[in-house]
Amino acid sequence: MVKARKNNLIRRSKGDVVFDVVNFVLITIMTLLIIYPIYYTIIVSFSDIDAVATGKVTYRPVNFSLEAYSYALRQPRIGSGYLNSFIYTAGSILWGLFITLPLAYAMSKKYLFAKGVISWFFIITMYFSGGMIPCYLLRRDLHLLNNRLVLILGALSTYNMVIARTYFQNSIPDELYESAKCDGASEFRCFFTIALPLAAPIIAVLALYFGVAQWNSYFHAMIYLSSADKFPLQLVLHTLLNASMQALTSAESGSLTSGEALDLMRQAKIAETMKYSMIFISSAPLLIAYPFVQKFFIKGMMIGALKG
Amino acid sequence: MNGTRTAVNTGTRKRIARRIKRILMDNWQLWILMIPAVVATFIFNYVPMYGIQIAFKNYKIKKGIMGSAWVGLKYFRLFLGTPSFGVMLRNTLALSVFQLALFPVNVIAALMINELRSEKYKKVVQMISYAPHFMSVVVICGMIRLFFAKDNGIVNNLIAMLGGRRVDYLSSGTAFRYLYVLSGVWQDLGWGTIIYLATLANVPQDQVEAAIIDGASRLQIVRHINVPHILPTAITLFIMAAGKVLSVGYEKILLLQNNLNLGASQVFSTYVYQVGLQGGEYSLSTAVDLFNCVVNIIVLTGVNFITKRASGVSLW
Numbered sequence A: 001m002v003k004a005r006k007n008n009l010i011r012r013s014k015g016d017v018v019f020d021v022v023n024f025v026l027i028t029i030m031t032l033l034i035i036y037p038i039y040y041t042i043i044v045s046f047s048d049i050d051a052v053a054t055g056k057v058t059y060r061p062v063n064f065s066l067e068a069y070s071y072a073l074r075q076p077r078i079g080s081g082y083l084n085s086f087i088y089t090a091g092s093i094l095w096g097l098f099i100t101l102p103l104a105y106a107m108s109k110k111y112l113f114a115k116g117v118i119s120w121f122f123i124i125t126m127y128f129s130g131g132m133i134p135c136y137l138l139r140r141d142l143h144l145l146n147n148r149l150v151l152i153l154g155a156l157s158t159y160n161m162v163i164a165r166t167y168f169q170n171s172i173p174d175e176l177y178e179s180a181k182c183d184g185a186s187e188f189r190c191f192f193t194i195a196l197p198l199a200a201p202i203i204a205v206l207a208l209y210f211g212v213a214q215w216n217s218y219f220h221a222m223i224y225l226s227s228a229d230k231f232p233l234q235l236v237l238h239t240l241l242n243a244s245m246q247a248l249t250s251a252e253s254g255s256l257t258s259g260e261a262l263d264l265m266r267q268a269k270i271a272e273t274m275k276y277s278m279i280f281i282s283s284a285p286l287l288i289a290y291p292f293v294q295k296f297f298i299k300g301m302m303i304g305a306l307k308g
Numbered sequence B: 001m002n003g004t005r006t007a008v009n010t011g012t013r014k015r016i017a018r019r020i021k022r023i024l025m026d027n028w029q030l031w032i033l034m035i036p037a038v039v040a041t042f043i044f045n046y047v048p049m050y051g052i053q054i055a056f057k058n059y060k061i062k063k064g065i066m067g068s069a070w071v072g073l074k075y076f077r078l079f080l081g082t083p084s085f086g087v088m089l090r091n092t093l094a095l096s097v098f099q100l101a102l103f104p105v106n107v108i109a110a111l112m113i114n115e116l117r118s119e120k121y122k123k124v125v126q127m128i129s130y131a132p133h134f135m136s137v138v139v140i141c142g143m144i145r146l147f148f149a150k151d152n153g154i155v156n157n158l159i160a161m162l163g164g165r166r167v168d169y170l171s172s173g174t175a176f177r178y179l180y181v182l183s184g185v186w187q188d189l190g191w192g193t194i195i196y197l198a199t200l201a202n203v204p205q206d207q208v209e210a211a212i213i214d215g216a217s218r219l220q221i222v223r224h225i226n227v228p229h230i231l232p233t234a235i236t237l238f239i240m241a242a243g244k245v246l247s248v249g250y251e252k253i254l255l256l257q258n259n260l261n262l263g264a265s266q267v268f269s270t271y272v273y274q275v276g277l278q279g280g281e282y283s284l285s286t287a288v289d290l291f292n293c294v295v296n297i298i299v300l301t302g303v304n305f306i307t308k309r310a311s312g313v314s315l316w
Helices: A004-005 A014-045 A048-051 A067-072 A079-106 A116-126 A132-141 A158-171 A176-180 A187-198 A200-216 A220-226 A235-253 A259-307 B003-057 B073-082 B085-099 B104-114 B119-134 B135-145 B152-159 B171-186 B191-200 B205-213 B218-243 B251-255 B268-278 B282-311
Strands: none
Touching: A004 A079, A014 A259, A014 B104, A014 B119, A014 B135, A014 B171, A014 B218, A048 A132, A048 A259, A067 A079, A067 A259, A067 B073, A079 A116, A079 A187, A079 A235, A079 B003, A116 B282, A132 A220, A132 B268, A158 A200, A158 A259, A176 A187, A176 B152, A187 A200, A187 B003, A200 A235, A200 A259, A220 A235, A220 B085, A235 A259, A235 B135, A259 B085, A259 B119, A259 B135, A259 B191, B003 B073, B003 B282, B085 B171, B085 B218, B085 B268, B104 B119, B104 B191, B104 B218, B119 B171, B119 B191, B135 B171, B135 B251, B152 B205, B152 B218, B171 B191, B171 B251, B171 B282, B191 B218, B191 B268, B218 B282, B251 B268, B268 B282
C-alpha cells in the first residue's frame, strides 16, 4: 500500500504531510520508550558503582567498569544456573517435539478415526486443569520432586500442536503421501521420511517456542525443586535479586560499627549495580539470538493466527 | 422370514467387520504415533483432574487422596465466607479490566506502524518493539523493582531532580496496579501488533486507490478503510482476552508482591499458591483453584455468547 502511494504522481496534500510527520514522531517516541529501559539496564551494568549510586548514569556508561560483572560472575550459582538452564531448555525442546510432532501429523489426516473425540481430549486441557496442588501431588507421587526431569517432562501444549497440525495440513501436498503409499510406504515411513524433513521450518518454530518458554520460566522450578544446585538461571536470578535487597536493609539498620557499616554500604552499592549486570547476563543469550530468530517466531504466530 | 433376516444380519456384520478392518489398517500406525502425546496428556492433565476431589475432602497426606474423608462444600463455604474473598475478587477484576481497557493500544500502534512511509524504518521499529516480549518475568520485574526503587531508582531520581518528592511505588497498592498493567503493555506493545499488521497487508488496494482519487486524506483512509478491515480480528482477540478476565498472570504478580501492597496485589491464583504450597492447606487451596477455573469457563462462554449475538464473530 505504502509502496503504491509512494510511486504515484499525486502530490501529497499539506494535511497528509502533517499526518506523516506526526505519525513518524509519535512512533519514534514509542520506540525510544520501548528500547530505553533495556538500554539503560545495559549502560548501568557497565558503569562505575559510585556513579550508579549517585544517579549519574542516564544515556551512556559513566566511567566504564566491569566491576559489577566480576562480582556477578563470582556469585556461587550463576555458573550452575546457566548450565542447568541449558540442560532444561534442550531437554524440554526434545520432549516437546517428541510429543507434539507425531500427534500433529496424525491429527492432520482426514481419515484418522475418531478425530473429533481425540481433538476434544486435547482441547479440554486448554480450559480445564487440575490446578496447582493436584499437579504438585502428582509430581510427588511420581517421585519427580527435586528431580531434574520435573522441568523437562510435562504436558502437551495444545496451541503449539494446532500450529504444527495446520502446517502439516496446508504446506505438504497430499499427493506426496498418496504416491508414496502407492509405492508401499507405511504411515511411519510417510511421517519419518516425508513429513519430518519437509516440516523443518515448523520444527524450528516449535523448538524456539519451547526453548524460550523454558529459558524464561522460574515458577515450576521454584515449586518443584529444592536443592539450589539444580536451580535454573531464572530462579537463581530471582533469589539473588531478593538476597541483595536484604544486604541493603541490614546496612541501613545502623546497628553496626561505622567501619562495618561503610563496608556493608559499599557491598550494597555493588549489589545494586550487580543486579543490572545479572539481568543482562541472564537475558544475553536471547537478546543476541533474537535478531536472527525473530522471523521464525512471527511465522509461528501467523500460522497460529490463521487457525486460532 | 427368519432365514432372510439372518442373512441380512450376517451381511451387515460382514460389512461392519470389513469397515473396522479398513479403519484398523489405515489407522493403527497413526494411533501409535499419538501414544506419546496421549500418555503425557493423560498423566499430566487428567490425573491431576482426578486429584480435584480433595477440594471436597479433608485431605491428609498420610491417608492419601482416596482415604481422606469427604467434607462436601466445607472449603468452598470457608473461602467464600472470608473477607479476603471480596478483596481478591476486586483486585482480580481491577487488574483485568484495566488490562482490557488498554486493549486498543495495540490496534492503534499497528495502524500507526502500517502508515510509516519508509519500509526500512518500519522494519527497525518492529524489530525493536518485539524485543521485550522475549524477556522473562523475573527480568521484567527485576527491572521494575530497580527503576522504581525509592532510594536510587531512575524514576525517583528524575522526580528528585525536577524538585519533586520521592515516592515509594513498590509498596503502594495503586502503584502496583499501574506497574503491573503498564509493564505488560510495554512488554507486548510491539508483539501484539503482528497479527494486525499482517491483516493490514491485505487491505484491498482498489478501495484505497478509489479513496485517493476521491480526495480522501490519509487519516480518512485509515479511518474508513483500515479500521473496518481489522475490526473482526480485533473482536476475536478481544473475546479471547475478555474470556481470561479472572486469570491474571500470577507468576508476575508474585514477583511484584510484598506485604505492603498485598491489599491490591492479592488475587485468587496467588492465594492458591500461598495457602496451598506455602501454608500446606491443600484442600482449601484446591477449592479456590477449582472455583477460579469454573468461573473462568463461565466467563469465556458468556463473553463468546454476547459477542456472537452482537457482532457475529465468535470463537466457536
